[in-house]
Amino acid sequence: MQGSRPVTLSAHALACRRGDRLLFRGLSFALESGEAMHVTGANGTGKTTMIRALAGLTTPYSGSVERAGDIGLLDERTGLDPDLPLGKALSFWQRIDACSAPSHALATLGLAPLLDVPVRYLSTGQRKRAGLAALLNRGSPIWLLDEPLSGLDAAAIKQVTALIADHIAGGGIALIASHQPLAIAGLQSLAIEKFTPVYQDERP
Numbered sequence: 001m002q003g004s005r006p007v008t009l010s011a012h013a014l015a016c017r018r019g020d021r022l023l024f025r026g027l028s029f030a031l032e033s034g035e036a037m038h039v040t041g042a043n044g045t046g047k048t049t050m051i052r053a054l055a056g057l058t059t060p061y062s063g064s065v066e067r068a069g070d071i072g073l074l075d076e077r078t079g080l081d082p083d084l085p086l087g088k089a090l091s092f093w094q095r096i097d098a099c100s101a102p103s104h105a106l107a108t109l110g111l112a113p114l115l116d117v118p119v120r121y122l123s124t125g126q127r128k129r130a131g132l133a134a135l136l137n138r139g140s141p142i143w144l145l146d147e148p149l150s151g152l153d154a155a156a157i158k159q160v161t162a163l164i165a166d167h168i169a170g171g172g173i174a175l176i177a178s179h180q181p182l183a184i185a186g187l188q189s190l191a192i193e194k195f196t197p198v199y200q201d202e203r204p
């Protein structure tokens with residue numbers, strides 16, 4: 001997949017804010033080909049915001065992001081046309097991305113029986129698996145996964161965990177924000193702490 005091109009993702013002293021509120025600051029990490037990191041933190045600490053900054057979808061307040069390799073983002077939006085049958089919705093991106101045929105991903109994720117079902121009729125877990133199929137088809141070396149296990153049953157959690165492990169074993173990078181434990185060997189971790197501003201009372 002990655003060939004001989006280097007695959008890296010790093011952040012240096014990253015800080016992000018939403019509106020007037022600083023969510024976190026001073027986040028640094030560096031991932032290379034074959035490495036994965038589990039990002040944890042309480043609701044609202046800024047995991048999704050960090051992923052969006054890493055993907056270039058939002059500008060960090062300060063700090064920097066560097067990457068070598070294409071990004072594949074999985075979040076709560078599948079990017080699949082809700083009115084199209086699943087098979088056609090996936091094929092649309094196949095043509096745009098000039099990526100591989102979706103059959104492998106469909107079989108792996110148990111989606112083959114759902115190809116004629118409009119995306120809007122898919123259940124939460126089916127939609128999540130459809131988003132993963134689109135991600136697999138894209139073949140991007142750097143995966144940014146925002147809660148990839150939410151809404152999945154036990155069997156699907158195993159399948160998706162195995163897919164992430166395969167991706168890393170194939171030389172990819174995965175950064176995974178998840179409230180759930182991840183059974184992936186060698187996983188690094190990054191805990192985002194809630195930022196508490198320190199106010200200096202300058203009154204006499």
Ligand SMILES: Nc1ncnc2c1ncn2[C@@H]1O[C@H](COP(=O)(O)OP(=O)(O)OP(=O)(O)O)[C@@H](O)[C@H]1O
Binds near residue numbers: 045046047050
């Ligand atoms: N568009 C927005 N405008 C203003 N504030 C926002 C916006 N989107 C998110 N926020 C706020 O930014 C903070 C961080 O949100 P974010 O979704 O990054 O957290 P999270 O760690 O991913 O949370 P969760 O674990 O619940 O998914 C939250 O307090 C949220 O209310």
